[in-house]
Amino acid sequence: xxxxxxxxxxxxxxxxxxxxxxxxxxxxxxxxxxxxxxxxxxxxxxxxxxxxxxxxxxxxxxxxxxxxxxxxxxxxxxxxxxxxxxxxxxxxxxxxxxxxxxxxxxxxxxxxxxxxxxxxxxxxxxxxxxxxxxxxxxxxxxxxxxxxxxxxxxxxxxxxxxxxxxxxxxxxxxxxxxxxxxxxxxxxxxxxxxxxxxxxxxxxxxxxxxxxxxxxxxxxxxxxxxxxxxxxxxxxxxxxxxxxxxxxxxxxxxxxxxxxxxxxxxxxxxxxxxxxxxxxxxxxxxxxxxxxxxxxxxxxxxxxxxx
Amino acid sequence: xxxxxxxxxxxxxxxxxxxxxxxxxxxxxxxxxxxxxxxxxxxxxxxxxxxxxxxxxxxxxxxxxxxxxxxxxxxxxxxxxxxxxxxxxxxxxxxxxxxxxxxxxxxxxxxxxxxxxxxxxxxxxxxxxxxxxxxxxxxxx
Numbered sequence: 001x002x003x004x005x006x007x008x009x010x011x012x013x014x015x016x017x018x019x020x021x022x023x024x025x026x027x028x029x030x031x032x033x034x035x036x037x038x039x040x041x042x043x044x045x046x047x048x049x050x051x052x053x054x055x056x057x058x059x060x061x062x063x064x065x066x067x068x069x070x071x072x073x074x075x076x077x078x079x080x081x082x083x084x085x086x087x088x089x090x091x092x093x094x095x096x097x098x099x100x101x102x103x104x105x106x107x108x109x110x111x112x113x114x115x116x117x118x119x120x121x122x123x124x125x126x127x128x129x130x131x132x133x134x135x136x137x138x139x140x141x142x143x144x145x146x147x148x149x150x151x152x153x154x155x156x157x158x159x160x161x162x163x164x165x166x167x168x169x170x171x172x173x174x175x176x177x178x179x180x181x182x183x184x185x186x187x188x189x190x191x192x193x194x195x196x197x198x199x200x201x202x203x204x205x206x207x208x209x210x211x212x213x214x215x216x217x218x219x220x221x222x223x224x225x226x227x228x229x230x231x232x233x234x235x236x237x238x239x240x241x242x243x244x245x246x247x248x249x250x251x252x253x254x255x256x257x258x259x260x261x262x263x264x265x266x267x268x269x270x271x272x273x274x275x276x277x278x279x280x281x282x283x284x285x286x287x288x289x290x291x292x293x294x295x296x297x298x299x300x301x302x303x304x305x306x307x
Numbered sequence: 308x309x310x311x312x313x314x315x316x317x318x319x320x321x322x323x324x325x326x327x328x329x330x331x332x333x334x335x336x337x338x339x340x341x342x343x344x345x346x347x348x349x350x351x352x353x354x355x356x357x358x359x360x361x362x363x364x365x366x367x368x369x370x371x372x373x374x375x376x377x378x379x380x381x382x383x384x385x386x387x388x389x390x391x392x393x394x395x396x397x398x399x400x401x402x403x404x405x406x407x408x409x410x411x412x413x414x415x416x417x418x419x420x421x422x423x424x425x426x427x428x429x430x431x432x433x434x435x436x437x438x439x440x441x442x443x444x445x446x447x448x
Binding site: 266268269272273276282283288289292302303304305 | 360361364399402403405406407408409410445
């Protein structure tokens with residue numbers, strides 16, 4: 001019997017759902033093993049029954065549940081709890097579900113400030129009241145799914161990698177264990193490191209020095225060339241079986257989309273350490289909190305104290 | 308929680324005192340019967356230079372309302388330049404506090420020598436008053 005799969009999306013762009021599609025040919029084999037019972041992005045399955053006849057929202061029972069996106073409204077919270085009740089194994093898909101992702105940058109300001117900016121103060125907006133009819137209330141901040149319900153497995157990344165999604169689902173279906181890397185991106189980065197910066201911090205558009213076509217292990221570490229790279233405080237694994245991190249392959253510094261190396265890690269402190277070790281000045285970065293927590297704001301970012 | 312409870316805010320203050328000067332200074336304050344608030348919890352470290360910024364951030368995000376880092380006066384360090392390292396780390400800590408949304412006044416670096424018992428008591432009294440005025444750490448709510 002095929003395993004049933006339910007998927008739900010919250011505060012997310014939909015990129016992680018595209019990643020499922022990006023699995024490519026192995027997806028055909030995978031689809032034979034699973035039966036999708038609920039997936040709003042793909043199929044029409046109403047929460048209150050097809051004609052809205054049910055009094056309570058309902059998600060069908062499933063062996064595997066995927067949740068993408070962080071929790072931003074009361075509706076997301078209820079849906080996450082319903083998913084937890086109905087799914088035997090619950091997987092957080094993508095950095096938004098795991099750590100809040102880019103939407104969690106909103107945690108740098110209060111919900112009040114956020115609404116005022118968006119609906120009142122923004123110059124391109126007609127000054128209207130806040131929307132309130134027939135929409136779920138916003139939560140006080142963006143939460144990672146794991147802050148609301150218990151999560152069995154996290155698949156970080158923005159978006160996560162097709163290889164990892166397929167690997168995790170296949171491992172789960174075959175009863176094999178699946179674990180995330182506990183190394184940092186730097187551990188898998190082949191570039192040359194001499195522990196000394198050759199330049200002060202530079203803007204990314206200045207472009208790093210490298211020989212096109214030459215292997216990456218002949219390029220100097222991007223951070224040491226002066227380009228801010230979140231590699232030291234970011235979990236590795238984006239390179240998949242190839243090993244080399246995705247962004248480095250494109251001669252770009254790591255954005256940090258795989259989130260912190262462990263749940264307890266503090267990317268802000270780690271990155272400050274990494275910067276000063278090679279002689280770069282963290283004061284040059286205009287918005288350190290957001291830069292170092294671009295994908296892991298849930299529970300890590302908070303508004304500045306009122307004076 | 309009424310008004311009375313608010314008035315009775317007793318901050319938790321962590322003092323990281325170096326083994327050679329500041330902890331001995333704190334000892335002297337005790338031997339000399341200098342009075343200072345009981346809000347201060349002292350942890351002895353071998354050198355102020357060994358206090359990783361992570362420890363200060365951890366303390367302030369997990370229950371402490373203020374952190375004082377005490378070391379020997381510049382030039383007096385038992386390990387030659389540990390306190391200068393501490394001074395550089397203090398700069399980084401101040402930056403991190405901004406990023407974490409914590410008031411900079413909650414952290415202080417101070418030099419206390421082994422003979423400065425009364426000064427240690429004065430420092431702790433002043434710092435405790437300062438934190439009492441600031442109120443509880445934003446991470447407590």
